[in-house]
Amino acid sequence: MALLEVxxxxxxxxxxxxxxxxxxxxxxxxxxxxxxxxxxxxxAGKSVAAFSILNLIAQPGYIAxxxxxxxxxxxxxxxERELRKIRGNRIAMIFQxxxxxxxxxxxxxxxxxxxILAHRNISKKEARAIALDRxxxxxxxxxxxxxxxxxxxLSGGMRQRVIIAIALLLDPEIIIADEPxxxxxxxxxxxxxxxxxxxxxxxxxxxxxxxxxxxxVSQVTQRMLVMYSGRIIEQGPTREIINDAQxxxxxxxxxxxxxxxxxxxxxxxxxxxxxxxxxxxKGCPFHPRCKFATEQCKQAMPEYVRSxxxxxxxxxxxxxxxxxxxxQEAES
Amino acid sequence: MTSPLxxxxxxxxxxxxxxxxxxxxxxxxxxxxxxQEAVHAINGVDLEVQKGEALCVVGESGCGKSTVARTVMGxxxxxxxxxxxxxxxxxxxxxxxxxxxxxKMQMIFQNPYASLNPRMTIQQTLEEPIRFHHPDWxxxxxxxxxxxxxxxxxxxxxxxxxxxxxxxxxxxxxIAIARALAVDPEFIVAxxxxxxxxxxxxxxxxxxxxxxxxxxxxxxxxxxxxxxVVEHFGTRVAVMYLGRVCELADTKxxxxxxRHPYTQALLSAIPxxxxxxxxxxxxxxxxxxxxxxPSGCVFHGRCPYANERCRQEVPQLITTDGxxxxxxxAVEEGRL
Amino acid sequence: xxxxxxxxxxxxxxxxxxxxxxxxxxxxASFAVLxxxxxxAVFAPLLAPADPYDLAQIxxxxxxxxxxxxxxxxxxxPLGTDAQGRxxxxxxxxxxxxxxxxxxxxxxxxxxxGILFGLLAGYLGGKVDAVLMRIxxxxxSFSTLMVAIIVGAxxxxxxxxxxxxxxxxxxxxxxxxxxxxxxxxxTVRASVLAEKKKEYVDAAKVMGFGTRRIMxxxxxxxxxxxxxxxxxxxxxxxxxxxxxxxxxxxxxxxTQPSLGSLIKSGFDYIQxxxxxxxxxxxxxxxxxxxxxxxxxxxxxDVMNPRLYKG
Numbered sequence: 001m002a003l004l005e006v007x008x009x010x011x012x013x014x015x016x017x018x019x020x021x022x023x024x025x026x027x028x029x030x031x032x033x034x035x036x037x038x039x040x041x042x043x044a045g046k047s048v049a050a051f052s053i054l055n056l057i058a059q060p061g062y063i064a065x066x067x068x069x070x071x072x073x074x075x076x077x078x079x080e081r082e083l084r085k086i087r088g089n090r091i092a093m094i095f096q097x098x099x100x101x102x103x104x105x106x107x108x109x110x111x112x113x114x115x116i117l118a119h120r121n122i123s124k125k126e127a128r129a130i131a132l133d134r135x136x137x138x139x140x141x142x143x144x145x146x147x148x149x150x151x152x153x154l155s156g157g158m159r160q161r162v163i164i165a166i167a168l169l170l171d172p173e174i175i176i177a178d179e180p181x182x183x184x185x186x187x188x189x190x191x192x193x194x195x196x197x198x199x200x201x202x203x204x205x206x207x208x209x210x211x212x213x214x215x216x217v218s219q220v221t222q223r224m225l226v227m228y229s230g231r232i233i234e235q236g237p238t239r240e241i242i243n244d245a246q247x248x249x250x251x252x253x254x255x256x257x258x259x260x261x262x263x264x265x266x267x268x269x270x271x272x273x274x275x276x277x278x279x280x281x282k283g284c285p286f287h288p289r290c291k292f293a294t295e296q297c298k299q300a301m302p303e304y305v306r307s308x309x310x311x312x313x314x315x316x317x318x319x320x321x322x323x324x325x326x327x328q329e330a331e332s
Numbered sequence: 333m334t335s336p337l338x339x340x341x342x343x344x345x346x347x348x349x350x351x352x353x354x355x356x357x358x359x360x361x362x363x364x365x366x367x368q369e370a371v372h373a374i375n376g377v378d379l380e381v382q383k384g385e386a387l388c389v390v391g392e393s394g395c396g397k398s399t400v401a402r403t404v405m406g407x408x409x410x411x412x413x414x415x416x417x418x419x420x421x422x423x424x425x426x427x428x429x430x431x432x433x434x435x436k437m438q439m440i441f442q443n444p445y446a447s448l449n450p451r452m453t454i455q456q457t458l459e460e461p462i463r464f465h466h467p468d469w470x471x472x473x474x475x476x477x478x479x480x481x482x483x484x485x486x487x488x489x490x491x492x493x494x495x496x497x498x499x500x501x502x503x504x505x506x507i508a509i510a511r512a513l514a515v516d517p518e519f520i521v522a523x524x525x526x527x528x529x530x531x532x533x534x535x536x537x538x539x540x541x542x543x544x545x546x547x548x549x550x551x552x553x554x555x556x557x558x559x560x561v562v563e564h565f566g567t568r569v570a571v572m573y574l575g576r577v578c579e580l581a582d583t584k585x586x587x588x589x590x591r592h593p594y595t596q597a598l599l600s601a602i603p604x605x606x607x608x609x610x611x612x613x614x615x616x617x618x619x620x621x622x623x624x625x626p627s628g629c630v631f632h633g634r635c636p637y638a639n640e641r642c643r644q645e646v647p648q649l650i651t652t653d654g655x656x657x658x659x660x661x662a663v664e665e666g667r668l
Numbered sequence: 669x670x671x672x673x674x675x676x677x678x679x680x681x682x683x684x685x686x687x688x689x690x691x692x693x694x695x696x697a698s699f700a701v702l703x704x705x706x707x708x709a710v711f712a713p714l715l716a717p718a719d720p721y722d723l724a725q726i727x728x729x730x731x732x733x734x735x736x737x738x739x740x741x742x743x744x745x746p747l748g749t750d751a752q753g754r755x756x757x758x759x760x761x762x763x764x765x766x767x768x769x770x771x772x773x774x775x776x777x778x779x780x781x782g783i784l785f786g787l788l789a790g791y792l793g794g795k796v797d798a799v800l801m802r803i804x805x806x807x808x809s810f811s812t813l814m815v816a817i818i819v820g821a822x823x824x825x826x827x828x829x830x831x832x833x834x835x836x837x838x839x840x841x842x843x844x845x846x847x848x849x850x851x852x853x854x855t856v857r858a859s860v861l862a863e864k865k866k867e868y869v870d871a872a873k874v875m876g877f878g879t880r881r882i883m884x885x886x887x888x889x890x891x892x893x894x895x896x897x898x899x900x901x902x903x904x905x906x907x908x909x910x911x912x913x914x915x916x917x918x919x920x921x922x923t924q925p926s927l928g929s930l931i932k933s934g935f936d937y938i939q940x941x942x943x944x945x946x947x948x949x950x951x952x953x954x955x956x957x958x959x960x961x962x963x964x965x966x967x968x969d970v971m972n973p974r975l976y977k978g
Contacts, residue, residue, distance in 0.1 A: 016687065041530035141617075155618050185392035185619070186557065190601035190612040212531060215603025242605050256535035258564035259604065263583065266542060267535040267564065273500045274530070405874050427878065434876030447867035451889035460885075461875045511871065 001072065002029035003173055003206055004053070009066035009076075011045075011052050011230075013277070020277040022048045022061060023230045024301075030174065033204040035197075037217035037238060039253075040227035043274055046210045049227070050176050053208075054087050055080075071173075089119040092167035096179040098159035101166065102151040108135075108162055109147030112169060119170055134165040138195060157188035164196060168203065175200065176208045181216070193220055214254060218242045226250045229275060229285035231301070236310030246312040249286050284314070292316040335419060336380035337519060337551050338404065338437075343377045343413035345399050345575075346370040349623065372622045373399040375575040375630075376413075378649070381519070386545065386552040388566035388583070390559060390598070394619055396575040397555045401523045404553065405439050406430065417519070435465050438512035442524040444504035448496035454507055455492035458482070458514050465515050477514060484547070485510040485540060502533035509540060513548070523555045538565060559602050563587050571595045574622055574630040577649065581656035591658045593635050593668065629661065637662040688970050695966040698959040705956055709765035716758035717744070721924060728753045732942045750930070750945045751937055752922075759925060760949050764956065766926040767907050770840050774906040775899050777845025782852025783888070783895065789853065790860025791883050801857070804850035812847040812909060819843050820918035833921040840919060844906045855898050859891040893971040900964035904957045911953055927953045 011023040023045050030036050038046040051057045053068055055075060068075040070091065075083065087093075095101055103111055112131035113124055120127070128147070135143035138161040151159060160180060167175050177196065181189035197220050200207045209221055217224050218238055225235035226247065234247040245251045254260060255268035272289045275281060283300055287293040296315050304311045305318040312318075349369040350356045358367045374396045381387045389397045402408045404415055406423065415423040422433050441447040448457060458478045462469070469477075482489055485506045496504055505525065512520060522541065526534040538561065544550055556562060562569050562583065569586045571579040571594065579592040590596045597613040615634045620626055629647050632638040639661070647659040662668035680686055689695050708715060718725050730753035736746050747756040789800040807815075823839055824832045832839070863869065864887060872882045907927075913919040914928030915935075922933050927949045934945025 041532060157618050186559070186601045187392065187597055187612075187615055188618065190603070191614065193603070194612060213603060214531070215605055218605045219603050253531055254605070256532050257605070258535075258538065258558075258560040259602075261564055263564050264542075266539045269535040269539055270532040271536075273502050273533055276500075402870075407870055407873060427876070431876045434874065437874075439871070439874045441867040441871060443867055447871050449868040449872075449886055449890070452886075460877075464875065464877060508871070515875070 002069075003032045003034075003071065004030040005067075005069040006049075006053070007067045007069065009049070009052065009068065010064040011048055011057060011061060012064045014060040014062065019064075021064075021230060021280070022277060023052065026066070026230075026232055028225055028232065028235060030206050030208060032173065033200070033206055034223065035200060035207040035209065035221045037221035037224035038208065038210045038227060039212065039214060039217050039224055041212060041253075041274055043229075043276065044227040045230040046227050047178055048230075050093075050178050050208060050210050053176060054091060054093065055083055056087075056093075085119070088115060088172075089170045090172055091174045091176065092170070092172040094160075094163050094167050094175060094177040094180045096182050098156070098163045099151065101163050102159065104151055107148050107150055108154075112147070112166055115166060116169055130169060131165075134168050135162070137168060137199065138162070138165045140165070156184055157192065160184060160188075160192050161195070164192070164199065168199065168205075171203065172205060174206045174208060176210070178210045179212070180209075182211070182213075189216075196220070214242070214257065226253070229280050230277070231285065231313065233286065233314070234310060234312045236308070240308055240310055244308075246307050246310055246317045247286075247314050248290050248292055248316065252289075290316075337383045337418060338381040338553070339416045340377055340379040340400070340404065341414045341416065343374050343400065343403060343415070344372075344411045345374040345396070345403055345408060346372055346411045369623055372575055372625050374403070374410075375625065377572075377575070377577055379570055379577065379580070381551060381553055382567075383551055384549060385567035386554050386565055388554045388556060388562040388569045389572055390556055390562050390569060391572035392557060392598075392619060394574070394622060395572040396622070397557075397572050398523055399575075400572075401439070401521045401553065401555045405437060405521050431465075435515045436517055437519045437521070438515065438517035440505075440509055440512050440520060440522040440525045443528050444501050444508055445528070447508050448504055450496055453493050453495055454487075457496070457507065457511055461511060461515050481510040481513045484513065484544065500533075501529050502536055505529060505533075505537050506540065509537075509544070513544060516548075517550070519551045519553070521553045521555070524557070525554075526561065527556065527558065534561075541565070559598060571598065574619065574625065576630055576659065577657075578631065578660065579656065579658045580649065581654075581658075585654055585656055589654060589656070591652060591654075591656050591663050591668070592631075592660050593637055593662070594631050629659075635662075637668055685970055689966075692966055694962055698962040698966070701955065702959045702963065705764060705952075705959075706768060708761055709768050712758075712761040712765050716755070716761045717746075718755040718758045720754045720759040720762050726753050732937065732940075732945070734942075735944050735948070747948055748942075748944050750933060751942070756945065756948060759930060760927070760952055763925050763927045763930050763949060764952060766837065766920055766924060767910060767928070767953070767956070770837060770844065770910045770926065771903040771907040773837075773841035774844035774848070774910075775902045777841060778849045778852050778902060778906075779895065779899055781846070781849035783856050785849065786853035786856025787860055787883050787888060787891075790857035791864055791879070791887060797857075800853070804853055807847070808850045812844070813912060815847045816843045816909065816913055817916065817918055820913060824918065829921070833923060836920050836924075840910050840913065843913075844909050847909075848902060848905065851902065852895060852898055855894050856891055859894050860887055863887050863890050897964060897968045897971055900967055901961060904960040904964065907953070907957055907960075927956075 007027050009023055009026040010021065012019040012021050026049055038049060040046040048057060048061065052063055053075065055063065063076050066076065070086065109128065109131060113127040116127040116130055131147060132143055135146055140146055140158060140161050154162065180196065181192050184192060193216060196207065209217065211217055221238045223236065224238045224241055225232045226249065228249050234241060234245065234250050241250060242254065245254055252268065252270035256270060258267060261267040270289050275285060281288055283298045284302055287297040290297065294315065302313045302315045302318065304313050305321055307317060307321055347370060349371060350367065356366050356368055357364055377400060379387065389400060391397045399408065403410050410423055414421055417433055417437065422430060458481065459474060462474050462477050479489060487503065487506050487510060496507065499507065526537050529537060545552065554565060566583045569581060569583050570577050571592065573594050579586065579595045586595065587599065590599050597615050600613045617634050620633060626633055628644045629642045632642040635642065641661050647661050649657045649659045650664055651657050652663065660668065730745065730749050731751050733742050733745050733749040734740055735748040736743060745755050747760065750756055750759060785800050789797040820839070820843060869882060869886060872886050910919055910926060911928030911931065914926050915932045917932065920926040920929045922929055925933065930949040931946050931953065934942065938946050
């Protein structure tokens with residue numbers, strides 16, 4: 001059984017003039033110790049997906065349907081009290097902005113000890129020892145000193161290390177990291193990503209990494225899912241998708257990277273931009289930007305088809321697979 | 333080599349942190365002292381931009397790359413040093429004398445959500461600069477010019493009487509580019525023009541900038557933190573660290589044979605699609621604050637090759653055999 | 669171009685402004701009451717049964733008649749009469765007119781001074797900012813009313829009662845307008861400081877536009893929403909200030925009464941049982957100020973959704 005299994009998750013936002021569908025029919029699973037990447041552009045719903053797992057979507061968002069099974073129990077149906085036992089304890093979150101997690105008026109040590117005591121029945125001294133151990137794990141220089149410092153005394157990269165230490169405090173099963181390095185410089189980003197990767201491997205923690213950066217996903221994760229307009233359009237092993245993307249959007253996203261183009265030549269570009277949630281087109285949401293779009297694409301959202309180990313929602317891919325099958329049949 | 337279009341000579345910029353005279357006085361060790369603090373954003377930068385090229389300035393936050401851009405455009409005045417355009421010194425001109433250069437030099441900003449005036453329609457945004465710089469033009473000439481720039485950046489003529497907030501980030505950046513192009517500039521400073529945009533939109537805007545360069549013969553000073561973009565877009569690259577240029581080279585040379593230890597670390601940190609496992613050069617610590625600059629080479633605190641000389645003496649840019657200019661004692665001494 | 673052209677009216681009807689107005693019952697009610705009062709005041713000469721400024725229409729025999737429904741009332745005077753025998757309804761209509769004129773006039777003057785000084789201080793900064801804001805601080809450290817009383821008293825003494833009566837309305841607009849400009853100047857300065865850091869201002873500078881153009885064409889329109897909110901509340905404040913000054917005898921003369929001077933004129937008779945002369949204009953004043961303030965609150969919520977009530 002998978003550690004976390006999301007089945008047919010629908011998330012909506014209640015706004016004036018009716019509901020907006022932020023996520024539609026999201027299904028994926030995460031195994032113990034696995035590293036999964038959620039990729040998409042802003043507005044694709046990747047952060048909403050991450051937040052909805054712990055039912056942390058802000059008003060007016062709500063879970064409209066589907067299940068979020070964590071060790072077989074449905075998080076979507078749990079009470080706030082039961083959820084609190086899981087948040088930060090079994091499933092930890094890392095945000096893009098460290099100051100979302102850190103309280104500016106409390107020392108790092110106080111915050112870490114409090115977080116432990118909220119879930120464990122141990123003495124303050126023991127809690128402090130755990131806190132110190134985690135700070136050592138994230139390779140912060142002079143960790144004892146950091147315990148008595150305030151968040152503003154630390155640099156950006158150091159703060160993000162503290163955040164990772166806090167996420168690790170209670171030996172969680174899953175860490176959900178929402179753009180953890182976007183606000184950091186490239187050299188610092190590389191260090192933090194290395195650290196996160198190594199820690200997850202050492203401690204056998206599953207990682208759900210939300211990012212827009214395909215480079216990071218390709219280096220850190222084993223499986224990835226690509227989101228567009230609140231839907232998963234492609235999911236499978238990272239290497240397979242990066243090397244041979246099936247969905248035209250994923251292909252476009254990869255080919256549009258400056259490192260994929262010839263220096264000095266025009267880059268591959270996907271025309272247009274992602275529709276806002278207010279006017280998602282009928283059928284496949286990508287069809288207005290897709291060069292393979294047919295009448296069929298404008299009618300209904302395509303079902304997932306399997307190509308290798310990858311699941312893709314695209315009529316064009318489905319047709320190609322169908323053709324191949326027929327050719328093989330004809331040959332045999 | 334022909335004379336450069338823009339040359340930056342010995343540029344320095346400090347931002348005073350200490351406030352008014354009263355705020356500077358502190359009570360320390362039993363007596364009053366006047367304490368002055370400043371952020372040393374740029375500490376002696378020399379750069380030349382050749383006509384027709386795209387000179388990219390890269391570096392991490394706080395390295396002074398944006399300050400260079402803003403000083404070149406006259407949004408900030410230099411604490412020391414000079415800016416020359418086409419042989420003419422421009423950093424000390426009166427507003428009236430600077431007007432012709434305002435037309436020739438334009439700027440594209442990072443945040444398309446803030447760079448368009450929210451109370452102006454697209455038509456007004458594009459029309460104002462044209463009318464301002466060509467007061468003698470007729471209504472038809474102005475209209476034709478607006479249509480021409482709108483067309484060349486790929487925005488719809490119908491958008492004219494709508495406001496900036498009705499558009500997506502990519503569309504807004506197109507409008508901002510159209511505004512810059514409306515006065516027919518020769519030289520464009522682009523300050524992180526794509527870093528606020530989504531991946532698929534970044535490609536569109538980069539293509540647009542390249543098309544404009546080709547069709548209008550533009551020269552760019554392109555500020556960015558994204559080395560992948562530099563490799564694609566730049567003719568030459570200047571790598572900055574803590575307000576100094578540490579390496580300056582042709583894009584190809586820099587990416588194939590980076591010399592400065594900082595450039596090497598920066599290059600190895602780009603997440604590439606090909607590798608499975610990251611293999612970064614690790615730097616010690618983080619960028620120090622530009623308030624108290626380290627002595628000697630600004631990079632010595634994080635450099636694996638630093639020795640006593642690096643801690644004492646500021647390295648100057650030297651030209652190596654490969655044509656790369658690099659400011660590093662280790663390279664000069666052949667240690668690296 | 670025709671297909672994409674959206675008229676201002678369409679834009680307005682689709683706006684959040686209109687949407688939130690439609691849903692807010694308090695805002696609608698306040699607006700309706702205010703509109704009614706403004707219309708009644710503007711068309712007072714047509715609506716009022718009598719002209720309180722016309723001495724020929726006043727008969728002292730009719731003084732202190734109670735409102736309709738009480739014993740001794742005269743149906744010709746629905747709200748009764750005041751101590752001089754003027755029809756109270758007409759006097760209140762004319763008085764509301766005077767109060768509103770002073771309120772709006774003072775705020776227009778405040779806004780003019782406040783916007784000008786606020787823009788200059790915020791955009792130019794440095795010494796200009798220091799000097800202007802210190803002046804504002806000094807002025808704010810006096811109570812508005814105190815300044816107004818001193819100036820009013822000096823004027824009254826130097827011009828004499830008769831002359832003062834003629835110019836009273838302009839005097840009050842001037843006194844209240846000048847006394848309260850720092851409120852608006854500070855708001856403007858704060859939003860200018862926020863706006864001038866934005867890139868569209870840099871873009872305008874890069875275009876070579878002059879300081880005046882950038883200040884008035886680019887920055888000013890973006891600072892208008894907070895000014896609008898403050899100005900609304902300031903109208904209510906100006907009306908109250910005027911009422912207070914009139915109550916102290918430094919405002920409108922009894923020959924052209926404002927709501928404040930009506931309240932004062934009735935106050936002397938409240939002991940003798942003629943409560944209506946004070947109470948009815950007092951109620952009108954309270955309602956007027958209340959609806960303006962409610963509208964101001966609603967405006968603040970709409971224009972700055974981040975600042976919730978409370």
